[in-house]
Amino acid sequence: MNNVIYILVQIVVILAVAPLVNGINRKVKALSQKRKGAPPWQMYFDLYKLLKKNAVVSDVSSWIFKAAPYIVFATALAGALLVPVSSKLAGSQIPGDFILLIYTLVLGRFFMMAAALDTGSTFGGMGSSREAMISSLIEPSILVSLFTLGLIARSFSLPEIMMSVQNNGIPLSNPVYIMVFLAMVIVLIAETCRIPVDDPSTHLELTMIHEAMILEYSGRHLAFMEYGAAVKQLIFMTLLVNIFLPTDQLINFSGLLAVLLSLILYVIKIIIVAIVIAMIEIKTVKLKLFSIPNLAALAFILAFIGVLQYFILGGGYA
Amino acid sequence: MILVLTSDNAIFFYISWEVMSLLSYFLVVFESEKNESQRAGKLYIIMTHLATAFILVGFMIIYSYTKSFALGSAAAIIPDSIKNIVFVMFLIGFGTKAGIIPLHIWLPSAHPAAPSNISALMSGIMIKTAIYGLIRFIPGCLGVEHSWWGITILALGIVSAVLGVAYALIEHNIKRLLAFSSVENIGIILIGLGISFIALAQNNQLVSSLALTAALLHTFNHALFKGGLFLGAGSIQYATHTRDIEKLGGLIRKMPLTALFVLCFSLAISAIVPFNGFISEWLTFQSLYAFMINGGAGLNILFILAVAALGLVGALAAACFVKLFGFSFLGLSRSEQALRAKEVPLSMNVAMGILSLLCLLFGLFPLVTLSLIDSVIVSLGSSSIFGTLRGGFLIAYYPLEAAGNRISPLVFVFFLIIFIVLILLAARVVGGKYLERRYGTWDCGFEALNPRMQYSATGFAKPIKIVFRILFKPTRQVVMEGDSIYHPKAIQYTTSYTSIFVKYLYHPIISVVKDFAKITKFKIQTGSIHSYLLYIFIAVMAMMLYNRFL
Numbered sequence: 001m002n003n004v005i006y007i008l009v010q011i012v013v014i015l016a017v018a019p020l021v022n023g024i025n026r027k028v029k030a031l032s033q034k035r036k037g038a039p040p041w042q043m044y045f046d047l048y049k050l051l052k053k054n055a056v057v058s059d060v061s062s063w064i065f066k067a068a069p070y071i072v073f074a075t076a077l078a079g080a081l082l083v084p085v086s087s088k089l090a091g092s093q094i095p096g097d098f099i100l101l102i103y104t105l106v107l108g109r110f111f112m113m114a115a116a117l118d119t120g121s122t123f124g125g126m127g128s129s130r131e132a133m134i135s136s137l138i139e140p141s142i143l144v145s146l147f148t149l150g151l152i153a154r155s156f157s158l159p160e161i162m163m164s165v166q167n168n169g170i171p172l173s174n175p176v177y178i179m180v181f182l183a184m185v186i187v188l189i190a191e192t193c194r195i196p197v198d199d200p201s202t203h204l205e206l207t208m209i210h211e212a213m214i215l216e217y218s219g220r221h222l223a224f225m226e227y228g229a230a231v232k233q234l235i236f237m238t239l240l241v242n243i244f245l246p247t248d249q250l251i252n253f254s255g256l257l258a259v260l261l262s263l264i265l266y267v268i269k270i271i272i273v274a275i276v277i278a279m280i281e282i283k284t285v286k287l288k289l290f291s292i293p294n295l296a297a298l299a300f301i302l303a304f305i306g307v308l309q310y311f312i313l314g315g316g317y318a
Numbered sequence: 319m320i321l322v323l324t325s326d327n328a329i330f331f332y333i334s335w336e337v338m339s340l341l342s343y344f345l346v347v348f349e350s351e352k353n354e355s356q357r358a359g360k361l362y363i364i365m366t367h368l369a370t371a372f373i374l375v376g377f378m379i380i381y382s383y384t385k386s387f388a389l390g391s392a393a394a395i396i397p398d399s400i401k402n403i404v405f406v407m408f409l410i411g412f413g414t415k416a417g418i419i420p421l422h423i424w425l426p427s428a429h430p431a432a433p434s435n436i437s438a439l440m441s442g443i444m445i446k447t448a449i450y451g452l453i454r455f456i457p458g459c460l461g462v463e464h465s466w467w468g469i470t471i472l473a474l475g476i477v478s479a480v481l482g483v484a485y486a487l488i489e490h491n492i493k494r495l496l497a498f499s500s501v502e503n504i505g506i507i508l509i510g511l512g513i514s515f516i517a518l519a520q521n522n523q524l525v526s527s528l529a530l531t532a533a534l535l536h537t538f539n540h541a542l543f544k545g546g547l548f549l550g551a552g553s554i555q556y557a558t559h560t561r562d563i564e565k566l567g568g569l570i571r572k573m574p575l576t577a578l579f580v581l582c583f584s585l586a587i588s589a590i591v592p593f594n595g596f597i598s599e600w601l602t603f604q605s606l607y608a609f610m611i612n613g614g615a616g617l618n619i620l621f622i623l624a625v626a627a628l629g630l631v632g633a634l635a636a637a638c639f640v641k642l643f644g645f646s647f648l649g650l651s652r653s654e655q656a657l658r659a660k661e662v663p664l665s666m667n668v669a670m671g672i673l674s675l676l677c678l679l680f681g682l683f684p685l686v687t688l689s690l691i692d693s694v695i696v697s698l699g700s701s702s703i704f705g706t707l708r709g710g711f712l713i714a715y716y717p718l719e720a721a722g723n724r725i726s727p728l729v730f731v732f733f734l735i736i737f738i739v740l741i742l743l744a745a746r747v748v749g750g751k752y753l754e755r756r757y758g759t760w761d762c763g764f765e766a767l768n769p770r771m772q773y774s775a776t777g778f779a780k781p782i783k784i785v786f787r788i789l790f791k792p793t794r795q796v797v798m799e800g801d802s803i804y805h806p807k808a809i810q811y812t813t814s815y816t817s818i819f820v821k822y823l824y825h826p827i828i829s830v831v832k833d834f835a836k837i838t839k840f841k842i843q844t845g846s847i848h849s850y851l852l853y854i855f856i857a858v859m860a861m862m863l864y865n866r867f868l
Binding site: 048053055057058060063064070073075078081094095097107109118120123124125126129130137139142144150151154155156217220248280289290300304307308311 | 400449567568570577584588589591596598599600603604607611622626627628629630632633635636637639640641643645647649650722723724725726729730733737738742743748749750752753754755756757758759760761767769770771772773774777778779780781782784785805
């Protein structure tokens with residue numbers, strides 16, 4: 001029973017919050033340009049509209065093209081089960097650790113990259129190729145960062161990592177966490193295709209990465225591709241806020257009210273992070289494609305210094 | 319090959335090893351009318367004999383101490399310094415056979431030269447006999463006492479894995495690509511083996527067993543999916559008469575079954591859930607973690623680099639196999655042959671079907687294979703860890719557990735299927751009936767889309783090639799024809815890369831050997847019968863003196 005509630009809460013919260021993040025991001029950017037911008041909940045309408053529309057499918061494509069949106073969305077949701085939005089509910093867990101999470105997301109990415117090649121379009125190949133490069137450069141940083149956290153918590157399971165952080169004071173006062181946190185921010189930006197790595201709102205095919213891969217999609221397929229990307233983005237943000245900015249330890253009672261309170265805090269944290277990321281996007285310019293390796297190297301170095309500090313200082317708090 | 323694995327006597331092992339190597343030479347040159355096959359065969363036989371020589375020296379050193387050819391433990395008899403020498407001998411000997419970098423150069427040329435079913439056998443099983451040799455002789459005969467043995471193997475594993483996949487990625491001949499990917503997988507196996515040896519040297523039985531399990535499981539899994547991939551490459555070649563990815567495309571419509579199976583193998587080799595490759599990769603991560611929890615700082619830095627390398631390798635392998643699958647099966651056909659391709663006969667598909675089903679089943683029910691591997695580990699004298707790998711065979715909610723971490727591929731797949739069904743339902747309820755319109759791909763408003771407008775496999779790999787240019791030293795040549803460089807009539811673009819190992823390691827050695835041969839040819843082997851008589855006289859005198867005085 002506990003498990004059923006956990007899964008339901010997890011899925012409902014993730015599905016509800018994911019489009020909001022994109023909406024807030026766009027609103028903040030619009031305001032910074034002295035535009036009014038669409039309301040933050042615009043993406044819900046967009047998704048609904050796309051679901052209603054007929055799909056145009058390239059006559060070159062095969063079943064891979066049509067299956068990919070469902071697989072991308074389903075893997076994102078399955079991954080979301082492993083990253084609790086509130087540790088108050090994490091008493092019962094789905095068996096899985098962050099390695100399963102990463103390779104689940106790789107399954108989705110594999111199909112997305114293959115589907116981009118399926119239509120025979122130039123832009124699909126371009127996006128797919130660039131995605132391959134960026135993802136392989138960023139993968140070591142994710143693993144080393146999460147490995148460090150796993151070593152400190154003595155477990156790879158994400159709920160347990162979150163619990164152990166909560167019991168140990170403020171994580172961002174510890175140099176290990178600061179380094180890993182900074183690495184994870186870069187990972188978040190790269191994985192969710194944000195400026196300076198990729199520009200989600202570009203209209204020029206030549207500069208696209210993620211958008212180029214889903215260029216041929218329309219109708220409900222596009223809806224699921226975009227929703228899947230939003231859920232994946234929220235997974236990384238959840239990792240960030242629930243590990244590095246834990247708030248659940250402040251609620252020292254349990255029950256329904258505690259869960260509600262912790263969820264409200266979670267949503268507030270997510271909104272703050274969404275605004276911060278929008279600010280980063282406003283303040284930076286998109287990097288040249290071949291400058292991205294430098295950014296990835298920076299992320300890796302930060303994660304590596306983090307783990308070295310862990311070996312020297314230990315996981316305890318000064 | 320079976321003889322190699324069943325012999326318990328060094329001489330018998332050596333003979334069957336040699337028979338295996340020689341027979342596979344004939345298999346490599348099976349299509350001997352081709353120049354390429356002959357070159358590959360020559361390279362193969364040179365490398366394999368070099369390897370055998372090292373193994374033979376290793377055996378002879380052991381014999382000189384134990385006075386027996388039985389493959390028992392000799393750890394107590396042989397002094398420490400000699401052990402180190404024997405270890406190096408075995409490492410070079412078996413390492414060459416396994417294709418670890420920098421001893422891998424025969425592998426990418428021998429595998430493509432052989433017929434596909436032979437390549438499947440060679441890549442799936444023969445290079446694994448070398449892994450068998452390492453496990454059989456190093457802990458079995460010598461005993462692992464020095465950490466640096468494991469560290470060497472681990473470091474070689476990291477290098478092989480990263481470089482193997484990097485070379486695979488820029489390769490466009492399907493079979494060469496698969497051969498480089500074998501180098502990568504041997505690297506992953508060696509990472510597991512290295513951890514196991516280090517842990518053994520530090521008397522950490524549990525971690526050692528866990529890492530050995532990971533290595534052996536990956537050995538087994540690799541045999542399954544790499545064998546399948548070579549069969550797939552064979553089917554593609556059978557249908558299209560080409561191995562060049564750049565000339566394929568769109569085969570999924572012509573050969574739907576082959577495409578499905580190759581997709582399964584590609585997912586498995588990229589260590590993607592829920593296929594078997596993921597389980598062994600996961601276990602490797604777990605053994606790294608289990609070691610690091612208690613390890614010292616110095617080794618931990620190496621181990622964290624192994625973690626990073628595994629991450630990089632995983633992502634690059636996924637990119638590599640997206641390329642293999644995407645460019646041969648998806649999109650528009652890039653050549654006439656690909657356009658005319660037909661599905662291969664049922665017998666070829668059945669073989670691949672069985673292998674891909676096994677890849678999926680062993681991914682979902684890993685404990686079936688793990689229980690077999692555990693009995694092997696116990697027979698090697700390590701402690702069993704099957705008890706800690708908790709789980710049931712068919713019951714869903716008994717996850718695989720290692721080092722305190724649990725995963726359950728079955729539960730994962732269960733959720734994945736439920737989510738897909740729910741998504742389909744939701745789409746139906748919210749969006750109404752699914753209607754689609756078939757229409758051409760967006761071609762920027764030019765004329766109809768043609769195959770040449772597609773991205774090429776070279777283009778796909780280019781960003782990574784540029785990022786890792788230090789490994790490839792790529793060169794390119796652009797020839798333009800026409801009056802002005804701004805309005806060329808035709809552009810010819812050639813790109814190539816050099817293998818840094820061939821250039822900076824093998825070429826110097828070869829030139830030294832050649833120079834030496836030249837010197838001996840002109841200075842010693844003059845062709846005059848008088849000097850030869852003198853040599854014989856000096857040799858006889860030297861021997862007599864040696865016998866008299868020593």
